[in-house]
Amino acid sequence: MSEVARSISLTVNGTIIRVAPGTTIAAAVLLAGEATRASVGGEPRGPLCGMGICFECRVTIDGVPHQRSCQMLCIPGIRVTTREVTEDSGGPATP
Amino acid sequence: MKWSIDILVVGAGPAGIAAAVTAAEAGQHVGLVDDNPVPGGQIWRSGAPLPVTARRWQARLDASSVVRLEGWRVFDCPEPNVVRAERNGFKPAHPDAGIDENRDCAELRCRALILATGARERFLPFPGWTLPNVMGAGGLDAMVRGGLPIAGKRAVIAGTGPLLLAVAAHLAARQAKVEVVCEQAPLSRLARFAAGMLTEPAKLWQGARYRITTRHTPYRTGCWPIAAHGRDRLEAVTLQQGRNRWEVPCDYLGCGFHLVPNIELPDLLGCRIEDGFVATDALLQTSVPGVYCAGEPTGIGGVELSLLEGQIAALAASGNVDRARSLARQRRRRLGFVRALQQACALDPQLRELPQEDTVVCRCEDVRHRELHEHATWRQAKLHTRCGMGPCQGRVCGAAAEFLFGWHAGSVRPPLFPASVSSLVSPREPALADESLVAANAFHENAKETP
Numbered sequence: 001m002s003e004v005a006r007s008i009s010l011t012v013n014g015t016i017i018r019v020a021p022g023t024t025i026a027a028a029v030l031l032a033g034e035a036t037r038a039s040v041g042g043e044p045r046g047p048l049c050g051m052g053i054c055f056e057c058r059v060t061i062d063g064v065p066h067q068r069s070c071q072m073l074c075i076p077g078i079r080v081t082t083r084e085v086t087e088d089s090g091g092p093a094t095p
Numbered sequence: 096m097k098w099s100i101d102i103l104v105v106g107a108g109p110a111g112i113a114a115a116v117t118a119a120e121a122g123q124h125v126g127l128v129d130d131n132p133v134p135g136g137q138i139w140r141s142g143a144p145l146p147v148t149a150r151r152w153q154a155r156l157d158a159s160s161v162v163r164l165e166g167w168r169v170f171d172c173p174e175p176n177v178v179r180a181e182r183n184g185f186k187p188a189h190p191d192a193g194i195d196e197n198r199d200c201a202e203l204r205c206r207a208l209i210l211a212t213g214a215r216e217r218f219l220p221f222p223g224w225t226l227p228n229v230m231g232a233g234g235l236d237a238m239v240r241g242g243l244p245i246a247g248k249r250a251v252i253a254g255t256g257p258l259l260l261a262v263a264a265h266l267a268a269r270q271a272k273v274e275v276v277c278e279q280a281p282l283s284r285l286a287r288f289a290a291g292m293l294t295e296p297a298k299l300w301q302g303a304r305y306r307i308t309t310r311h312t313p314y315r316t317g318c319w320p321i322a323a324h325g326r327d328r329l330e331a332v333t334l335q336q337g338r339n340r341w342e343v344p345c346d347y348l349g350c351g352f353h354l355v356p357n358i359e360l361p362d363l364l365g366c367r368i369e370d371g372f373v374a375t376d377a378l379l380q381t382s383v384p385g386v387y388c389a390g391e392p393t394g395i396g397g398v399e400l401s402l403l404e405g406q407i408a409a410l411a412a413s414g415n416v417d418r419a420r421s422l423a424r425q426r427r428r429r430l431g432f433v434r435a436l437q438q439a440c441a442l443d444p445q446l447r448e449l450p451q452e453d454t455v456v457c458r459c460e461d462v463r464h465r466e467l468h469e470h471a472t473w474r475q476a477k478l479h480t481r482c483g484m485g486p487c488q489g490r491v492c493g494a495a496a497e498f499l500f501g502w503h504a505g506s507v508r509p510p511l512f513p514a515s516v517s518s519l520v521s522p523r524e525p526a527l528a529d530e531s532l533v534a535a536n537a538f539h540e541n542a543k544e545t546p
Contacts, residue, residue, distance in 0.1 A: 019242055020242060022141065022142060022241075022242065023241060023242030024238075024241035024242060026238065026241060027238055027241040027242035027243040028242070030228075030238065030243050031242070031243065031244065035227045035327070035328070036227075039225070039455075039458065039461050040459075040460055040461040041461040043225060043461070044227055044327055044328070045225060045227060045458070046226075046227030046228055046229075046230070046328070047230060047234060047238060048218065048229075048230055048231060048234055048458070048491070049215060049216060049218075049230075049231050049233075049234045049237075049491070050230065050231065050233065050234035050235070050236070050237030050238050050241070051131075051137055051215065051233070051234070051237055052130050052131070052168075052183075053215045053357075053487060053490045053491070054218075054458065054487050054490070054491050055459060055485070055486040055487045055513075056458060058486075061184075066486075066513070067184060068183065070237065070238075070241065071130060071131055071132065071166070071183055071184075072132065072166075072183065072184050073132050074242075
């Protein structure tokens with residue numbers, strides 16, 4: 001099978017990215033040269049822990065915000081957007 | 096969805112896999128829940144060639160009757176035999192539904208619970224550590240295994256512990272340009288640790304192989320990063336060794352100061368915690384009857400010890416006490432390594448000077464060092480600054496604050512992780528049947544599923 005046939009294509013902030021199967025969404029965002037989230041103070045942030053603990057890799061996937069991209073694998077055709085979600089925009093409940 | 100089984104294992108790293116496989120092979124109906132998309136945990140993460148031991152255990156897992164809930168995250172444990180988990184992510188088929196409608200929640204009931212929740216890296220704040228492309232050492236490794244191209248990229252690996260050399264070796268094998276490995280511990284202490292390892296030739300040999308792979312990379316001891324620089328992302332790191340300071344241009348910094356056990360779930364269940372680790376008896380039962388703990392939460396000891404502990408806990412939980420006792424004797428002989436590793440990785444007090452006044456300590460809430468050091472306790476700091484109150488719930492800044500200020504995190508409360516409101520209110524029948532549960536119930540015809 002050719003490399004292209006084996007690749008998954010998705011968009012990150014509108015740019016088409018091709019990745020191999022098994023690639024995490026966080027890796028695809030880094031591959032696109034994008035930060036994942038904007039901090040409360042507006043700083044760009046990228047993944048830190050790589051294992052679903054730090055929540056720095058949160059992105060919006062197909063319109064659903066606060067997705068931990070390091071624990072999710074790329075699926076063909078998904079639309080990933082980054083750095084647009086701030087803390088007060090109705091994220092999941094925290095105690 | 097409500098679902099009953101004999102033994103539920105939380106965490107699918109080496110300890111959890113060994114526990115689940117051993118219990119299932121002993122005839123138990125076993126569930127294995129993990130928040131990652133594939134089993135293996137951090138040390139056996141896919142995306143790189145796995146050691147023979149890992150492949151053997153994975154094959155046994157694949158051949159077993161263990162029911163796997165992959166990509167499910169445990170967020171509450173209202174009773175020792177009731178676990179609530181939510182499925183990570185979203186259902187692409189329903190993009191227009193609200194986020195709550197996109198989540199699956201399950202309530203899992205079990206006779207015995209084995210907690211194999213693993214460990215995370217300890218991160219210490221320093222100027223610039225919030226720049227994109229500054230990650231944990233294990234974090235960078237996870238990104239590379241997850242598909243981040245690293246060939247030709249310049250990386251600096253720093254922090255403390257055996258993980259640094261393992262990560263450097265993996266990146267070097269992938270043609271990364273590993274500029275330097277910085278270990279905070281002094282050479283004298285590492286030499287003592289290595290001398291003590293003569294009884295563990297396999298570990299010494301592994302270390303030697305890592306060093307051979309990274310032979311073109313300087314390995315500096317008593318050395319750490321004091322600042323990361325860059326505009327929108329990392330461009331260079333300033334390192335310090337004794338009185339020397341110099342700058343190293345790089346694309347990635349992987350920096351982690353050894354490991355912190357994930358004890359939130361055992362803590363929530365009321366398991367006794369001693370010196371930051373879960374206290375157990377010789378057969379790994381915690382202070383809560385029917386709740387066992389295996390792997391790093393009982394003490395950071397690496398893969399071999401985790402495998403042993405997973406098996407002991409599973410045998411004890413399934414009533415095979417004699418076999419559990421015999422493995423427990425093997426475990427006792429390995430506990431010296433846990434203590435030796437902890438001593439070798441003890442943090443240099445100078446690392447407390449790393450954060451400057453305006454360095455962010457709590458990344459979730461952007462709380463800076465100057466806002467924190469006026470407070471006396473973790474609780475006071477939380478109430479006044481929101482430090483530790485963001486989505487990570489202090490998993491990153493809590494361990495840092497413990498080292499920087501000597502604060503101890505307070506009690507753990509549910510939800511352990513941010514969960515959707517519908518999951519918090521009550522577990523309900525999911526809109527779509529979950530394939531893994533359907534398969535499970537087909538396999539175990541005697542499984543009792545209650546509406």
